Amino acid sequence: MNILQHLRRQFLQSLEGLDVDSSSLAGTVQPAQDPRFGDYQINAAMGLAKRWKEPPREVAAKLLERLELGELCEPPEIAGPGFINLRLRSDWIARRLVELADDPRLGVAPVADPATYVIDYSSPNVAKPMHVGHIRSTVIGDALYRILGYLGHRTIGDNHLGDWGTQFGMILYGYKHFRNEASFADDPVTELARLYQLVHRLIEYQKQKKSLPEWKRRLEELEARWAEPFDESAADKKQRKARRRLQQERDQLRATIERAEMSVQAVESDPEVASLLDNLPDLEAAVLRETALLHDGDPENRRLWESFMPHCKAALAKIYERLGVSFDYEYGESFYHDALPELVQKLIDLGVARESEGAICIFFDEFDTPMIVRKRDGAFLYATTDLATIDFRMKTWRPNVILYVVDHRQSEHFAKLFAAARKMGYTDVELVHVAFGTVLGEDGRPFKTRSGDAVGLESLLDEAVRRAYNVVATNDDAKPGGAELSDEERRHIAEVVGIGAIKYADLSHHRTSDYVFSYDQMLALEGNTATYLQYSYARIRSIFAKGELDPDAPVALDQWQWEAPIERELALQLLRFPEALEDVVADYTPHQLTGYLYELANRFHKFYQQCRVLQAESSQLRASRLLLCQLVGRTIARGLELLGIGVVERM
Ligand code: ARG
Numbered sequence: 036m037n038i039l040q041h042l043r044r045q046f047l048q049s050l051e052g053l054d055v056d057s058s059s060l061a062g063t064v065q066p067a068q069d070p071r072f073g074d075y076q077i078n079a080a081m082g083l084a085k086r087w088k089e090p091p092r093e094v095a096a097k098l099l100e101r102l103e104l105g106e107l108c109e110p111p112e113i114a115g116p117g118f119i120n121l122r123l124r125s126d127w128i129a130r131r132l133v134e135l136a137d138d139p140r141l142g143v144a145p146v147a148d149p150a151t152y153v154i155d156y157s158s159p160n161v162a163k164p165m166h167v168g169h170i171r172s173t174v175i176g177d178a179l180y181r182i183l184g185y186l187g188h189r190t191i192g193d194n195h196l197g198d199w200g201t202q203f204g205m206i207l208y209g210y211k212h213f214r215n216e217a218s219f220a221d222d223p224v225t226e227l228a229r230l231y232q233l234v235h236r237l238i239e240y241q242k243q244k245k246s247l248p249e250w251k252r253r254l255e256e257l258e259a260r261w262a263e264p265f266d267e268s269a270a271d272k273k274q275r276k277a278r279r280r281l282q283q284e285r286d287q288l289r290a291t292i293e294r295a296e297m298s299v300q301a302v303e304s305d306p307e308v309a310s311l312l313d314n315l316p317d318l319e320a321a322v323l324r325e326t327a328l329l330h331d332g333d334p335e336n337r338r339l340w341e342s343f344m345p346h347c348k349a350a351l352a353k354i355y356e357r358l359g360v361s362f363d364y365e366y367g368e369s370f371y372h373d374a375l376p377e378l379v380q381k382l383i384d385l386g387v388a389r390e391s392e393g394a395i396c397i398f399f400d401e402f403d404t405p406m407i408v409r410k411r412d413g414a415f416l417y418a419t420t421d422l423a424t425i426d427f428r429m430k431t432w433r434p435n436v437i438l439y440v441v442d443h444r445q446s447e448h449f450a451k452l453f454a455a456a457r458k459m460g461y462t463d464v465e466l467v468h469v470a471f472g473t474v475l476g477e478d479g480r481p482f483k484t485r486s487g488d489a490v491g492l493e494s495l496l497d498e499a500v501r502r503a504y505n506v507v508a509t510n511d512d513a514k515p516g517g518a519e520l521s522d523e524e525r526r527h528i529a530e531v532v533g534i535g536a537i538k539y540a541d542l543s544h545h546r547t548s549d550y551v552f553s554y555d556q557m558l559a560l561e562g563n564t565a566t567y568l569q570y571s572y573a574r575i576r577s578i579f580a581k582g583e584l585d586p587d588a589p590v591a592l593d594q595w596q597w598e599a600p601i602e603r604e605l606a607l608q609l610l611r612f613p614e615a616l617e618d619v620v621a622d623y624t625p626h627q628l629t630g631y632l633y634e635l636a637n638r639f640h641k642f643y644q645q646c647r648v649l650q651a652e653s654s655q656l657r658a659s660r661l662l663l664c665q666l667v668g669r670t671i672a673r674g675l676e677l678l679g680i681g682v683v684e685r686m
Contacts (some may be wrong), residue, residue: 036142037613039066041107042075042121049101055083066611070600073112073120074607080117091117128606129595135666136608137589141673144614145187153428154180156440157360160197161347161367162206164228164494167353167482167552168442170470174538175546176440177360177679178625179469182616185677191432195424196351196367198344200417204326205234206343208318208338211325213311223346236344237311238318240302243295250292254585257285288636327414330372354492359679371423372563375415378423379408380668387458397455406451418452425456429464436465438623439584443470443547469623472549474541482552496534502554503533506566507686520685528683532558532566535680542678544627563633565680568671571636573686574643582649590662596655599645602663605638609666612674625678627642632674 043061050057063079080098084091095117100113102119109122135142156176159169176192184190209230210219221224261281270278290677302308307649348365379395382388388397393411408419428434439449449468456466476482507528511518520528540557543564544550558566579586597603608631615631618624648664651657672682 036144036610037617038107038123038610039064039075039398039614040617042104045104046079046098046102049098049103053101054087066614067120070604072114072118073122075121075123077119077121080119086118095119121543123607125603128131128603129597129611131610132595132606132662132666133592136592136662141612141666141670142610143185143616150435151189151191151432152183153193153432153434153437154183154440155193155195155424155438156180157355157362158195158197158441159351160200160202161344161351162198162202162227163231165351165472167495168490170492170495170537171474171541171546172442173355173358173360173442174541174679175469175471175623177358177451177624177627178542178677179438179440179620179623181677181679182619182625182628186616186620189436191364192362193428194362194365196365198347198367199330199369199372199420201322201326202231203329203343204322204324205238205341206231207325207329207339208322209234210339210343221678223343224350227343227346233308234318234322236302236308237315238322240299240312241315241318243299244557247292247295247299250288250295254285254288254292257281257288279413318441327412329334330414352497357496359681361529364426366424368417368420371420371427374423374427375419378426379415379419382408382422382459385459387455397451397458399451399454401454402451404448418448418455421448421452422455422459425452425466427460428577429461433465435468438467438469440469443472446470467623468549469546471546475549475551477551477553479551481489496537499537499554499558500529500533502558503536503566504529506558506560507532510560510686524685526685531681531683532569532686533674535565535569538678538680539568539629543623543633545626546624563629565675568636568675569680569682570676570686571639572668572671572682573684575639575664575671576684578648578664579661584661586665586668590657590658590665592655593661594655595662596653596659598656599642601638601642601645602660605635605642605663605667608635608638609670611662612670615674616677628674628678632671634666635670635674639664 043064046064047057047061050060060079063082064075064077066077067073077098080091080095083098084094087094092113095113099111099113099119103112104121107123107127109124111122112120114120127332130141154176156179157169157173159165180190180192206227210227213230213233215226215229218229222436227673265278267275267278303312325336329340379388382397383395388395388398388408391398391405394407395409396405396407400403406418409415425437428437441449446468448465449470453466453468456464474482504525507520507525511520511525536554536557538549540552556562557564560570576586595606597606611631616630617630618627644665646660648657648660651660675682
């Protein structure tokens with residue numbers, strides 16, 4: 036049962052017949068900030084008092100008269116300017132806890148009206164090695180998939196692989212001209228990644244080479260203007276401002292030139308790359324040609340594409356397996372290729388798109404620039420594929436909601452995409468861009484390795500697991516009775532802890548904020564980390580082991596009993612698990628669940644410091660406390676599982 040939802044429903048019902056806009060008032064029922072004032076609060080009286088021109092405390096009293104809370108709460112109290120404080124009855128909490136003991140769903144009832152969600156997540160470009168940015172999409176999408184499913188919704192996970200874009204043109208070109216046959220035979224994915232990076236680097240090189248003379252001419256101009264006599268004291272405000280702008284532009288251009296010259300130099304002095312520079316055609320154009328050939332069904336490029344794909348997919352599958360993530364479908368961009376001409380025709384026929392300067396475009400009132408769906412040369416775009424994808428998903432699954440878990444930098448793309456979909460008539464599906472921020476290095480800049488590439492995902496996981504091993508070993512070695520774990524156990528634990536740490540670090544930050552990637556922070560045994568929760572779980576399991584009790588057998592108890600206030604606080608937090616899950620799906624924010632679990636573990640540790648469990652004063656108290664421990668353990672394990680994170684019996 037979701038207590039908060041129940042209270043809100045009761046409150047809204049009590050408002051019937053009054054002159055209020057009840058839909059806006061649900062949010063005035065809130066968990067109390069301070070347990071001294073009760074467990075929940077209703078803050079509606081102050082606002083209504085203004086409207087009704089009555090004293091707020093009198094309004095609160097009037098609201099209370101109508102409020103029907105049954106056996107759930109103590110008689111409510113009115114406090115301060117008109118807050119209504121609600122305190123759950125302890126006997127009610129006690130009864131609920133006993134019920135939870137054998138409720139496998141921990142109080143989470145499946146929703147009454149399940150909806151169908153398509154979740155588009157991970158979706159990397161398969162020709163490039165996956166990088167740290169893709170973790171966020173994968174991990175957030177997977178958590179939403181699990182949580183929505185647990186709540187009883189129908190979920191369809193679709194990994195919208197980028198398997199058809201320009202990056203394939205790049206590896207096609209690279210493969211044809213620069214491949215190392217032996218490396219390819221030995222490890223195709225690594226060789227393809229090398230080719231991708233090589234071609235990418237050469238394209239950048241050519242762009243810089245081409246721009247440098249122009250930049251230098253411009254710099255000379257700026258320097259000359261700067262050298263002209265300028266009398267600061269005689270200048271007026273406008274002249275001084277222009278002078279500052281000139282200086283700024285000059286400095287920026289100097290820096291740009293310096294950077295470009297450095298990377299040009301790096302390429303030219305790299306023996307492996309320098310040898311390729313002679314007779315190099317315009318690579319950007321050449322790559323576009325390879326891509327177009329692939330799209331037009333050129334047999335050679337198709338054959339190569341088909342031979343690359345299984346390797347690329349296998350490399351991805353390896354990472355997904357390690358992350359414990361799976362998808363219902365992996366319809367990549369290529370899947371939609373044949374549908375694109377028809378789709379564009381349909382857009383034209385519907386009057387949604389029209390020709391403009393040779394291209395086919397969708398224009399919007401609310402955006403300055405149109406969405407191009409077919410270029411002048413006939414090529415289709417990322418957006419065209421995304422529209423075809425909506426078409427397909429609507430036809431195939433009839434979803435109520437489609438979630439796109441994608442980097443915030445694509446916000447404009449999705450805003451236009453959704454507007455275009457509405458123009459196409461898809462008005463009764465909720466399209467949501469579940470955007471997320473950037474992963475930063477400890478220097479506060481986007482996370483990169485020294486060589487400048489975004490860090491490969493695999494090495495990131497390896498490093499987290501390596502460090503987790505040290506944490507586990509140190510903790511184990513320091514145990515009072517000596518180390519308890521074999522090396523094999525330590526390795527297994529390190530994998531669960533290391534991968535969990537990375538995922539949790541990602542999930543525990545509000546998805547829209549950037550966060551700093553720090554191994555030390557994410558693997559801390561104390562604080563809002565997976566490690567802390569996993570450690571709490573193991574701790575609870577060890578209590579049962581010490582008492583020679585089966586940790587999974589429901590604790591038998593007629594009446595739950597408590598003594599210390601922390602026991603009641605812990606019990607209440609356990610009953611609030613359904614609220615945490617609802618909070619997550621309300622705004623697609625998994626950090627609401629990590630926050631909940633962290634608070635649960637904090638309360639547990641406080642409880643465990645203050646209360647004896649196995650040595651409790653009476654057998655009823657002992658059973659009551661064991662029940663608390665067991666429920667905390669189960670809730671942590673279930674909560675982490677819903678985030679895609681595992682637990683271990685011992686740490
Ligand atoms: N492949 C894209 C990228 O890595 C993300 C695709 C997101 N999904 C979508 N339907 N556009 O940037």
